[in-house]
Amino acid sequence: MILSDYLSAALLIAGAVFFLAGTLGLLRFPDVYTRLHALTKADNVGLGLMVVGLAVQAESWAAAGKLLLIWLLILLAGASVAHLVAGGALQRGILPWKR
Amino acid sequence: MSAAFLYALVGVGLFSLGLYALIVHAHLLRKILALNVMGNGVFLVLVALARRTGEARPDAVPHAMVITGIVVAVSATAFALTLMLKLSAATGRAELPDDRRE
Amino acid sequence: MEAVILLQWTFDTFLGLGLLWLAWRALACPDLFRAIVLFVAFGLLLAMAWVSLDAPDVALAEAAIGAGLTGALLLAALARLRSSETNVEVAGQPEKKGLKVRNPQWLPVVVLLPVAAGLGYVVLSLPPDAVGLSAQVAANLETGGVSNPVTAVLLNFRGYDTLLEMVVLLLALLGVWSLGGAALRREDAPGLVLDTLSRLLAPVLILVAGYLLWVGAHAPGGAFQAGSVLGAAGVLLLLAGWRLHAGLAALPLRLALVAGSGIFLAMAVFTLLMEGQLLKYPPAQAGILILVLETAATVSIGVTLAALFLGGRPPNKQDHR
Amino acid sequence: MQILYLVLALFLLLNLGAGMWRVLRGPTAADRMLATQLFGTTAVAVLLLLAQAYGNPPLRDVALVFALLAAVTAVAFVRRAWPDQETGHDSE
Numbered sequence: 001m002i003l004s005d006y007l008s009a010a011l012l013i014a015g016a017v018f019f020l021a022g023t024l025g026l027l028r029f030p031d032v033y034t035r036l037h038a039l040t041k042a043d044n045v046g047l048g049l050m051v052v053g054l055a056v057q058a059e060s061w062a063a064a065g066k067l068l069l070i071w072l073l074i075l076l077a078g079a080s081v082a083h084l085v086a087g088g089a090l091q092r093g094i095l096p097w098k099r
Numbered sequence: 100m101s102a103a104f105l106y107a108l109v110g111v112g113l114f115s116l117g118l119y120a121l122i123v124h125a126h127l128l129r130k131i132l133a134l135n136v137m138g139n140g141v142f143l144v145l146v147a148l149a150r151r152t153g154e155a156r157p158d159a160v161p162h163a164m165v166i167t168g169i170v171v172a173v174s175a176t177a178f179a180l181t182l183m184l185k186l187s188a189a190t191g192r193a194e195l196p197d198d199r200r201e
Numbered sequence: 202m203e204a205v206i207l208l209q210w211t212f213d214t215f216l217g218l219g220l221l222w223l224a225w226r227a228l229a230c231p232d233l234f235r236a237i238v239l240f241v242a243f244g245l246l247l248a249m250a251w252v253s254l255d256a257p258d259v260a261l262a263e264a265a266i267g268a269g270l271t272g273a274l275l276l277a278a279l280a281r282l283r284s285s286e287t288n289v290e291v292a293g294q295p296e297k298k299g300l301k302v303r304n305p306q307w308l309p310v311v312v313l314l315p316v317a318a319g320l321g322y323v324v325l326s327l328p329p330d331a332v333g334l335s336a337q338v339a340a341n342l343e344t345g346g347v348s349n350p351v352t353a354v355l356l357n358f359r360g361y362d363t364l365l366e367m368v369v370l371l372l373a374l375l376g377v378w379s380l381g382g383a384a385l386r387r388e389d390a391p392g393l394v395l396d397t398l399s400r401l402l403a404p405v406l407i408l409v410a411g412y413l414l415w416v417g418a419h420a421p422g423g424a425f426q427a428g429s430v431l432g433a434a435g436v437l438l439l440l441a442g443w444r445l446h447a448g449l450a451a452l453p454l455r456l457a458l459v460a461g462s463g464i465f466l467a468m469a470v471f472t473l474l475m476e477g478q479l480l481k482y483p484p485a486q487a488g489i490l491i492l493v494l495e496t497a498a499t500v501s502i503g504v505t506l507a508a509l510f511l512g513g514r515p516p517n518k519q520d521h522r
Numbered sequence: 523m524q525i526l527y528l529v530l531a532l533f534l535l536l537n538l539g540a541g542m543w544r545v546l547r548g549p550t551a552a553d554r555m556l557a558t559q560l561f562g563t564t565a566v567a568v569l570l571l572l573a574q575a576y577g578n579p580p581l582r583d584v585a586l587v588f589a590l591l592a593a594v595t596a597v598a599f600v601r602r603a604w605p606d607q608e609t610g611h612d613s614e
Binding site for chain 2: 209210213214217220221224225227228229233236237240243247250251253254255256258259262263266270271274275278279281282285306309310313316317320321324325327328329330331332333334335338339350351353354355358359362363366369370373374376377380381423425426428429502505506509510512513
């Protein structure tokens with residue numbers, strides 16, 4: 001184990017924690033709008049941390065770039081889908097949750 | 100038993116599940132899903148058995164067959180869905196006529 | 202090493218159980234929409250199974266088709282089914298109809314249990330080590346023109362399979378088109394977000410299709426994977442409200458559709474005349490010939506899949522007059 | 523390191539299994555669709571981990587295709603299959 005291994009392991013584990021948080025949010029949050037947060041924030045950060053953790057180990061700059069591209073694409077897809085779903089849900093009269 | 104046989108058995112299970120659903124369900128969309136599950140079961144058996152080469156590269160011929168199979172399956176599914184929609188537009192229901200009752 | 206093998210086994214077991222469970226739920230749950238969502242999830246899990254079985258070429262095809270096309274096709278069909286069923290005013294809830302099963306249910310179980318057990322027995326009785334055709338593929342790879350064995354099998358050693366497969370795709374589309382024109386549905390304005398998404402993603406999708414086509418010669422990838430990604434690009438554009446210009450819908454579209462099988466057929470005749478054998482390329486030129494074939498096949502597969510999603514013959518110029 | 527990659531991949535797979543509960547439960551169609559979106563993101567992470575664990579870089583291309591097509595099914599849902607009246611509870 002060298003320093004970069006420790007760094008990579010720490011980032012990967014942090015990413016997994018965010019994924020766990022995202023799944024918990026998906027299961028525990030009370031309505032569609034709040035669940036959107038769990039998916040678009042926690043999971044994307046989790047994937048981002050994992051991508052950085054793996055990029056540290058990547059064999060070349062091109063491979064690291066491909067990892068980054070994958071993350072950007074997921075961000076784009078997640079953000080757009082969240083917006084479309086939230087807009088559609090409002091249009092169909094699903095009321096946001098109130099305490 | 101190696102992992103190849105585990106997946107081959109899963110493939111057999113998927114095929115049997117699909118076949119059961121194909122017989123039991125009346126709705127055509129469900130039948131199309133069942134056919135797809137059956138097909139994926141067959142693909143899984145083929146690819147799993149291609150893995151029996153030990154440490155060497157898996158057999159490429161079943162892989163090639165499955166790739167063409169996946170693309171053919173999706174186009175056949177599209178055709179089946181169109182036929183189903185045609186039937187439903189004509190008769191108002193996406194089910195085959197039940198000749199026991201009429 | 203022990204721990205790694207144990208972890209792989211655990212992963213494979215969970216994946217296998219997950220596949221069976223998802224398939225069972227998708228086929229048994231009462232709501233059709235839920236069944237489709239579960240089937241899409243099943244496709245995603247299946248792609249991981251291909252990876253676990255060391256079949257990255259298959260995983261690529263499954264990722265493109267299972268994640269993108271199948272779900273879109275099924276959801277669009279379900280939407281049209283609902284509108285047609287409500288139009289005709291069928292008694293009873295259309296949602297509930299998926300549940301209706303024919304009695305008696307135990308009969309198929311009794312018949313199918315021995316079938317399943319027999320299939321399982323046959324699979325388990327196969328020899329645990331079998332090289333299959335991999336030795337022959339490896340031995341002939343030098344003359345194949347490409348170093349990825351799957352591409353070599355698809356385009357060279359068993360090229361006639363792929364030729365006929367292109368024809369099957371075309372036949373499926375002809376079947377769909379023969380059932381009538383595409384439903385002229387009024388598409389809502391896509392809105393800023395969807396418009397931007399499709400404008401950003403479509404070029405990247407086409408670029409990745411080209412990349413997969415190119416790396417297919419020496420790494421996982423190839424015409425089918427590239428064509429599926431191209432088809433997904435078409436589906437995304439169609440969903441965003443884009444339609445083929447009427448001037449392009451007649452001859453150019455049809456040319457793109459038959460390009461794959463047409464060029465394949467021409468190549469078959471050519472090699473038959475030159476080499477005396479169907480689709481037997483001269484080893485020196487095999488690489489470039491395969492690339493030409495794959496490019497044509499990619500375009501045809503992509504356009505065919507997008508046209509299948511549209512679900513009918515696109516309106517011609519003549520129809521507008 | 524290989525063990526860590528595989529442990530994390532397994533962990534994410536179990537995470538997926540937990541997310542399935544939301545697909546089954548609903549209550550709205552949008553919830554089910556969102557859960558499959560989670561599937562896509564998690565599957566990408568699993569594939570990247572497996573690529574590293576097995577030292578098999580082409581698996582990253584599979585993850586790339588997943589990432590590219592993550593939106594297509596959800597867009598199809600929003601544009602086509604989302605019923606106009608959503609009561610907030612599916613007819614069970």
